[in-house]
Amino acid sequence: MTRVSFIMALVVLATFTDSASAAQPLSMERYWSGFRNFWGTLFGSVGGIVGIALLTGAAAMFIITRGKWQK
Numbered sequence: 080m081t082r083v084s085f086i087m088a089l090v091v092l093a094t095f096t097d098s099a100s101a102a103q104p105l106s107m108e109r110y111w112s113g114f115r116n117f118w119g120t121l122f123g124s125v126g127g128i129v130g131i132a133l134l135t136g137a138a139a140m141f142i143i144t145r146g147k148w149q150k
Contacts, residue, residue, distance in 0.1 A: 121127035 121131070
């Protein structure tokens, strides 16, 4: 188990260490721009709002019906 976690730690370090650190702000700017565009488009459409409302309701029903008070 320790060997697997060590390998995973090496993979994470290799993924997040970037030799070209000057490119990082540009990639973060592009990421946030895409993030804003996606959620803005989703919240801007009727289907997106309905989907979010249904998912929120389903999550609420799951939490309510699985409460510890119900044994």
